[in-house]
Amino acid sequence: MGKEYKHLQTAHCENGVATGLLRYHGLEFMTEPLVFGMGSGLFYIHLPFIKISGGPGISYRTLPGWIFKRASKSLGVDITRKKFGNEAEAQRFLDNKIAEGVPVGCQVGVFNLPYFPPEYRFHFNAHNIIVYGKQGDQYLVSDPTLEKVTTLSEADMNKVRFAKGPLAPKGQIYYPERVQPVSAETIRKSIAKGIKRNSSDMINIPGPFAGVSGINYTARQILKWQEKFRPRKAGLYLGQIVRMQEEIGTGGGGFRFLYAAFLEEAAAILNNDRLATISEDFTKAGDLWRQSAVQMGRIYKGRTNSDRKEFEISAILLHEIAAIEKKAFTELNKMKL
Amino acid sequence: MKKKELPQDESALIGVTREVCYVKDEDGKYTTDLSTGWNVKKEALDNAWDDIKDRIEAARKAVADGTQSPIGYFMEMKLMDLKLLADYTGFWQFTIKRHMKPSVFRSLSEKQLERYAKAFDIPAADIKNFKG
Numbered sequence: 001m002g003k004e005y006k007h008l009q010t011a012h013c014e015n016g017v018a019t020g021l022l023r024y025h026g027l028e029f030m031t032e033p034l035v036f037g038m039g040s041g042l043f044y045i046h047l048p049f050i051k052i053s054g055g056p057g058i059s060y061r062t063l064p065g066w067i068f069k070r071a072s073k074s075l076g077v078d079i080t081r082k083k084f085g086n087e088a089e090a091q092r093f094l095d096n097k098i099a100e101g102v103p104v105g106c107q108v109g110v111f112n113l114p115y116f117p118p119e120y121r122f123h124f125n126a127h128n129i130i131v132y133g134k135q136g137d138q139y140l141v142s143d144p145t146l147e148k149v150t151t152l153s154e155a156d157m158n159k160v161r162f163a164k165g166p167l168a169p170k171g172q173i174y175y176p177e178r179v180q181p182v183s184a185e186t187i188r189k190s191i192a193k194g195i196k197r198n199s200s201d202m203i204n205i206p207g208p209f210a211g212v213s214g215i216n217y218t219a220r221q222i223l224k225w226q227e228k229f230r231p232r233k234a235g236l237y238l239g240q241i242v243r244m245q246e247e248i249g250t251g252g253g254g255f256r257f258l259y260a261a262f263l264e265e266a267a268a269i270l271n272n273d274r275l276a277t278i279s280e281d282f283t284k285a286g287d288l289w290r291q292s293a294v295q296m297g298r299i300y301k302g303r304t305n306s307d308r309k310e311f312e313i314s315a316i317l318l319h320e321i322a323a324i325e326k327k328a329f330t331e332l333n334k335m336k337l
Numbered sequence: 338m339k340k341k342e343l344p345q346d347e348s349a350l351i352g353v354t355r356e357v358c359y360v361k362d363e364d365g366k367y368t369t370d371l372s373t374g375w376n377v378k379k380e381a382l383d384n385a386w387d388d389i390k391d392r393i394e395a396a397r398k399a400v401a402d403g404t405q406s407p408i409g410y411f412m413e414m415k416l417m418d419l420k421l422l423a424d425y426t427g428f429w430q431f432t433i434k435r436h437m438k439p440s441v442f443r444s445l446s447e448k449q450l451e452r453y454a455k456a457f458d459i460p461a462a463d464i465k466n467f468k469g
Contacts, residue, residue, distance in 0.1 A: 011357040011369070033359075033367075053385070053416075111416070112458075119349035119382060123421060146354045147371070159458075164424035236388055239381035246378045249356065251369075252338055257359035261367035283361065287338060297377040300384055 005103040005132035007142045007149045011251030011258060012061075013128040015041070016144020017105040018068040020130055022077065024103055025179035029187065032251075037262030038074055038190045039067030040198035042255055044325075045210040046218045053122060055240030058218065060254035062201070064126035064167060068105075068174075070197070074190040078177050083170040087158045090171030094131060094139075094157075097175070103132040103142075107172040109163020115143070115150045124248075125167040131157075145249050191266045192337035199333035203326060212326040219318035226311040235300030238314070242293045242300075253286030260286060270337060281328040285321050292317040340370050348374025349382070389416065401469030406442030408433065411457045411464060425456035 005024055010016030010032040018039070022030045036042070040062060047057035061067070072079050084090035097104050109125040110116060131152075133140035138151040152160070161171045205211040218241070225234040245254040251261075263279035266272070295314050299307075340360040350356060355371035362368045396413040399405035412422050412433075419430045426433070435441050436449075447461070454461035 009357055011359065054388075055385075115353070117349040117353050119386065123416060145356065148354075165421045168424070232388075236384060239384045242378055242381045243385070246375065247382070251357060251359040252343075257338060257367070261359045264367050279367075283338075290338060293377050297380055301380050 005130060005142060008144060009147055010144045012249040013144050014064065014067050017128040017130055018071060020142065020144060021103065021105060021176055022072070025176050027075070027179065027182055031265065033258055033262035033265050035071045036067060036258055037266060038194040039071035040194050040201060041067045042198055042259045043201060044212065044214045046214045046221070048209055053240065055237050058241055058244045060245055060250060071190070072176065074193050075182050075186060077179050079174055080177050081172065081174040083172050087162055087171070090161055091154065091158060094173060095134065097173070098131060098134050102175055103130050104173050104175040106131055106161060107169035108160035109169060111163060112156060112159040114156055123163070123165050125163050125165055125169055188270055191269060195266065195332050195337060199329040202329045203333060212322045212329065215318055215322035215325065219315040222311055222315050226306065226308060231306040238296040239300045242296050245289060246293055253289040256282050256286030256289055274335065278328050278332060281324055285324045288317060288321045288324070292321065340368065343370050343372050344375040345372060346374045346376045346379065348379045350374055397469050400467060403439055406437050406439045407464050407467035408442060408453060409437045410467060410469070411459070415457050422456060426452045428452070
């Protein structure tokens with residue numbers, strides 16, 4: 001070990017930490033789209049009874065931690081993960097690892113991250129950063145969502161590693177160990193497996209709230225919000241959808257462009273033109289998600305806008321997206337890879 | 338989305354960073370590009386903050402009017418809800434609700450106040466002396 005960690009900026013933090021650490025350990029072919037695809041990262045869920053910041057609980061990707069877990073497992077890479085009961089123990093472990101020259105992933109809360117713009121500092125606990133060194137009391141930090149590396153003091157590091165609330169990090173630290181070279185065959189298999197699992201997750205998951213049916217569910221809910229809520233509240237709910245879709249490092253269009261980029265890479269690696277065509281379907285879906293955001297923006301920008309018709313346009317767009325994604329994933333699911 | 342269509346609007350990211358987006362280059366191949374922001378989502382974030390500011394102002398007013406203790410104000414100020422504040426302080430949610438009554442708040446011990454001070458990351462005196 002002992003070689004310097006090279007900062008890598010990505011759209012999403014978990015993809016970034018995964019790609020960065022795997023590359024550091026010699027898997028230089030890894031890219032953000034590949035990690036995302038092998039980890040079956042694309043998803044949709046609208047949790048009906050859970051509110052996030054008082055708005056609808058919607059996610060465009062799979063559960064935090066799963067992308068790295070699945071991708072590394074299919075590549076045969078062991079990831080060591082540790083959580084801690086107290087700050088002192090967690091800091092000691094981190095300091096020791098860094099002293100050994102091992103860059104590590106840390107799960108942190110965003111609320112107390114001093115280098116984030118205040119407007120983005122909510123109590124969101126599933127952020128991921130790489131710590132790759134320490135100078136005095138300052139940790140050297142590579143946050144994959146930033147253009148450049150940054151630092152965190154010991155006090156701030158302890159605060160963000162022990163943020164409380166949903167998905168509390170509990171000091172979680174993780175790093176690959178004993179990474180072996182990966183064969184071209186394993187890469188192809190990992191890609192195929194990622195695609196199969198992702199398509200199955202999106203079309204076969206039971207219930208109306210998740211997968212492509214979840215998108216249709218949101219479309220129906222939007223119309224109910226227009227009936228039930230004051231215009232301002234309905235606007236806040238729509239705003240929350242747009243933020244989940246475009247904000248949290250999704251690469252645009254609720255991770256759909258990222259998935260399209262993955263399928264494009266997969267088409268080249270597997271030498272399969274069909275995948276390139278389906279990549280276009282996800283580009284189309286991403287473009288429609290962006291169009292849907294613009295449409296929702298028309299509604300919440302006006303704030304008093306309670307025009308039923310505007311909500312109906314939104315709902316129709318979402319149904320259209322669901323249909324495109326259903327067709328694309330059904331085809332992916334049937335393909336021989 | 339095509340590379341040349343990637344919005345470069347003003348946002349809270351300016352001066353801090355730009356974000357990676359996946360876009361298509363002129364040959365129709367995927368690539369990444371950096372964006373300073375997009376008005377559509379900036380407005381969503383601004384609205385969310387307007388709502389938070391309204392809630393903070395309502396909580397401030399409640400302290401000034403003597404209908405609620407400063408605990409409620411600082412909870413809103415730190416973007417917390419009862420559940421999260423319970424996680425940080427170790428108090429039960431119904432205990433915190435009681436502490437939000439001005440009469441109960443006045444009888445809090447230094448030790449109890451200190452638990453709130455740690456959760457809010459401010460000096461205990463700031464909580465105790467907050468008048469709205």
